[in-house]
Amino acid sequence: xxxxxxxxxxxxxxxxxxxxxxxxxxxxxxxxxxxxxxxxxxxxxxxxxxxxxxxxxxxxxxxxxxxxxxxxxxxxxxxxxxxxxxxxxxxxxxxxxxxxxxxxxxxxxxxxxxxxxxxxxxxxxxxxxxxxxxxxxxxxxxxxxxxxxxxxxxxxxxxxxxxxxxxxxxxxxxxxxxxxxxxxxxxxxxxxxxxxxxxxxxxxxxxxxxxxxxxxxxxxxxxxxxxxxxxxxxxxx
Numbered sequence: 001x002x003x004x005x006x007x008x009x010x011x012x013x014x015x016x017x018x019x020x021x022x023x024x025x026x027x028x029x030x031x032x033x034x035x036x037x038x039x040x041x042x043x044x045x046x047x048x049x050x051x052x053x054x055x056x057x058x059x060x061x062x063x064x065x066x067x068x069x070x071x072x073x074x075x076x077x078x079x080x081x082x083x084x085x086x087x088x089x090x091x092x093x094x095x096x097x098x099x100x101x102x103x104x105x106x107x108x109x110x111x112x113x114x115x116x117x118x119x120x121x122x123x124x125x126x127x128x129x130x131x132x133x134x135x136x137x138x139x140x141x142x143x144x145x146x147x148x149x150x151x152x153x154x155x156x157x158x159x160x161x162x163x164x165x166x167x168x169x170x171x172x173x174x175x176x177x178x179x180x181x182x183x184x185x186x187x188x189x190x191x192x193x194x195x196x197x198x199x200x201x202x203x204x205x206x207x208x209x210x211x212x213x214x215x216x217x218x219x220x221x222x223x224x225x226x227x228x229x230x231x232x233x234x235x236x237x
Contacts, residue, residue: 002029004048006047010037021104049074050074050075051095051114053079054078057081071179071183135148138175139173154213155196165216
């Protein structure tokens with residue numbers, strides 16, 4: 001098994017140290033190492049990463065803020081020259097926290113911790129979907145906006161962004177609709193189009209080609225039609 005790793009750190013020396021440790025450790029593959037955390041958001045969407053080494057004190061976006069921007073974060077090992085962020089880091093359920101300078105002995109301990117956290121097949125445990133009574137924070141205009149799962153009416157995909165329409169507001173965030181769908185309870189939400197996801201209990205009316213929610217007409221995609229109509233028909237039973 002190969003662990004796909006990434007490094008985000010504004011300190012080039014720190015990156016080079018971690019690179020050297022990765023190179024001498026069997027089973028680790030470095031996918032990317034960058035200094036700009038804003039670029040990291042895009043690269044994590046484009047690449048499957050198992051383990052992320054993430055610095056905390058970076059310009060533009062701190063490591064702790066960066067974790068909040070990711071809906072499906074990989075396992076994270078935080079690195080910092082200071083110990084004071086450890087408690088907050090573990091509150092975010094990071095795998096480990098290493099105080100710089102990072103020694104190879106301490107690096108190896110973190111890798112062993114990674115293996116201990118994985119299943120017997122080496123794969124990461126699948127994140128459990130949220131329940132309808134839970135909420136999620138979505139990043140919009142540099143703010144983290146709280147959205148109740150039960151208030152979501154429908155989700156609309158626009159290129160690399162989604163518009164989450166709720167009973168009280170609409171939130172626009174950078175995310176793939178397929179990844180967002182994985183967070184939602186599958187018995188409460190239905191993908192009806194490549195660009196639309198709807199809350200089943202918010203549907204006011206439907207036909208063979210569209211669904212109505214709060215006077216908004218949402219198309220049913222051709223590739224989704226059979227399954228959608230079957231599920232919608234079962235709601236009447």
